[in-house]
Amino acid sequence: xxxxxxxxxxxxxxxxxxxxxxxxxxxxxxxxxxxxxxxxxxxxxxxxxxxxxxxxxxxxxxxxxxxxxxxxxxxxxxxxxxxxxxxxxxxxxxxxxxxxxxxxxxxxxxxxxxxxxxxxxxxxxxxxxxxxxxxxxxxxxxxxxxxxxxxxxxxxxxxxxxxxxxxxxxxxxxxxxxxxxxxxxxxxxxxxxxxxxxxxxxxxxxxxxxxxxxxxxxxxxxxxxxxxxxxxxxxxxxxxxxxxxxxxxxxxxxxxxxxxxx
Amino acid sequence: xxxxxxxxxxxxxxxxxxxxxxxxxxxxxxxxxxxxxxxxxxxxxxxxxxxxxxxxxxxxxxxxxxxxxxxxxxxxxxxxxxxxxxxxxxxxxxxxxxxxxxxxxxxxxxxxxxxxxxxxxxxxxxxxxxxxxxxxxxxxxxxxxxxxxxxxxxxxxxxxxxxxxxxxxxxxxxxxxxxxxxxxxxxxxxxxxxxxxxxxxxxxxxxxxxxxxxxxxxxxxxxxxxxxxxx
Numbered sequence: 001x002x003x004x005x006x007x008x009x010x011x012x013x014x015x016x017x018x019x020x021x022x023x024x025x026x027x028x029x030x031x032x033x034x035x036x037x038x039x040x041x042x043x044x045x046x047x048x049x050x051x052x053x054x055x056x057x058x059x060x061x062x063x064x065x066x067x068x069x070x071x072x073x074x075x076x077x078x079x080x081x082x083x084x085x086x087x088x089x090x091x092x093x094x095x096x097x098x099x100x101x102x103x104x105x106x107x108x109x110x111x112x113x114x115x116x117x118x119x120x121x122x123x124x125x126x127x128x129x130x131x132x133x134x135x136x137x138x139x140x141x142x143x144x145x146x147x148x149x150x151x152x153x154x155x156x157x158x159x160x161x162x163x164x165x166x167x168x169x170x171x172x173x174x175x176x177x178x179x180x181x182x183x184x185x186x187x188x189x190x191x192x193x194x195x196x197x198x199x200x201x202x203x204x205x206x207x208x209x210x211x212x213x214x215x216x217x218x219x220x221x222x223x224x225x226x227x228x229x230x231x232x233x234x235x236x237x238x239x240x241x242x243x244x245x246x247x248x249x250x251x252x253x254x255x256x257x258x259x260x261x262x
Numbered sequence: 263x264x265x266x267x268x269x270x271x272x273x274x275x276x277x278x279x280x281x282x283x284x285x286x287x288x289x290x291x292x293x294x295x296x297x298x299x300x301x302x303x304x305x306x307x308x309x310x311x312x313x314x315x316x317x318x319x320x321x322x323x324x325x326x327x328x329x330x331x332x333x334x335x336x337x338x339x340x341x342x343x344x345x346x347x348x349x350x351x352x353x354x355x356x357x358x359x360x361x362x363x364x365x366x367x368x369x370x371x372x373x374x375x376x377x378x379x380x381x382x383x384x385x386x387x388x389x390x391x392x393x394x395x396x397x398x399x400x401x402x403x404x405x406x407x408x409x410x411x412x413x414x415x416x417x418x419x420x421x422x423x424x425x426x427x428x429x430x431x432x433x434x435x436x437x438x439x440x441x442x443x444x445x446x447x448x449x450x451x452x453x454x455x456x457x458x459x460x461x462x463x464x465x466x467x468x469x470x471x472x473x474x475x476x477x478x479x480x481x482x483x484x485x486x487x488x489x490x491x492x493x
Contacts, residue, residue, distance in 0.1 A: 050399055082401055090399040096392035099491045100414045109410065110400035154492040165396075172400060 003028040009058035018044045020231040029205035033218035036228035042211045046178050050090045062087050063175045089169035093181040095161045097153040104149040107136040107168045139167045143197050159190030179210040215258050219243045227251045267462045274449030275469050281435040288371035293378030318376040324437050331365040331441045366438045385420035418488045425481035
């Protein structure tokens with residue numbers, strides 16, 4: 001069964017039609033890369049799936065639960081929306097870490113607030129918080145930041161900050177992790193460390209959707225590639241086919257520019 | 263004579279400090295309410311608050327003191343002259359003049375709350391949208407987002423303009439003498455009348471300077487304490 005289903009998704013900002021009917025599915029444990037030029041609607045697509053924007057028309061299902069459905073009259077309750085939100089994690093291009101908290105606290109904060117809803121929170125508070133801390137430390141170790149638990153974001157390099165933000169998203173234990181151009185704010189030297197972390201997650205069969213301009217990376221790590229242009233999916237398929245051997249003129253043109261640059 | 267004057271001025275400065283502290287106590291929270299009101303999506307509330315801020319910031323505090331002190335009595339007198347009053351007019355006719363000190367507190371708290379609300383608004387609007395979005399995707403509620411993530415960053419942003427405004431407040435308390443509240447300037451001026459001495463008035467400057475010096479040091483310390491991170 002597909003863990004993510006997007007059907008006929010439309011989104012406009014005023015007269016600017018950004019998404020014009022997006023359809024795709026993603027299987028559990030697979031990695032999907034979304035490529036395309038700036039303004040093609042990639043980021044908006046991500047923001048619609050993660051409920052930062054509300055789409056105009058279409059349907060989104062995550063892990064069998066309806067996240068958005070314009071056909072269905074039944075409006076989702078706030079609780080349902082919140083629950084659906086927790087099923088997806090998002091890593092931002094600009095990190096958006098909380099500057100006043102340490103690395104560790106950045107990762108644990110949302111988990112702690114979430115834990116307050118548990119019925120046994122009062123009784124087992126100490127144990128629950130310890131568990132959250134332990135889990136956060138494990139995740140931070142996985143992204144190679146065990147040394148930086150008590151540092152503040154402003155003391156870290158861009159690459160380290162982005163790894164904290166990946167850890168923060170992972171700590172919520174999402175079904176799918178979304179990346180919005182995770183390396184675009186980083187210089188090429190720092191890009192490598194982020195790509196390594198994402199590759200590691202792919203090896204652990206984490207379901208991921210990555211909006212990226214790193215073509216070589218998209219080809220290496222993805223199971224599936226979508227090329228978007230002008231708000232529609234122009235071409236999709238396995239990475240070798242789309243990136244090495246594109247069929248559509250628009251895709252060829254886009255990719256040739258990347259080859260020229262490299 | 264010097265000690266006599268000093269003691270008298272200290273007494274007056276006590277009232278100055280009282281006005282100062284009570285104004286802070288009232289205006290800091292009231293300012294936050296006005297700030298939320300002026301940022302509200304509910305248009306009538308937003309415009310009422312914006313108009314209030316416009317009127318209060320657009321007129322002198324001295325005038326506001328006079329209006330708060332003399333206004334209710336004048337309106338009541340006018341209401342008493344109206345023939346065949348309805349129950350609202352009857353109620354207005356019973357209005358009494360505020361006590362001097364109460365009038366000062368009302369005018370100062372409303373005036374400073376309006377200035378603070380604009381500083382708060384600037385601080386809140388300076389927080390990048392990404393902070394809110396990060397909280398949203400992490401499943402935090404709006405209240406949690408504000409108190410756990412946004413507020414601390416706002417505080418850091420607003421400390422410099424707030425310290426400016428608070429130091430101005432110390433000096434503005436001298437306006438209370440316009441409706442004969444016995445603060446330090448009034449105390450000093452009474453020596454002109456009674457003993458023909460003008461130097462006590464100059465001497466008050468030392469009191470303001472020392473107190474504002476203490477405030478400056480305190481704000482400097484707070485700023486330093488929040489310096490462990492950058493936005």
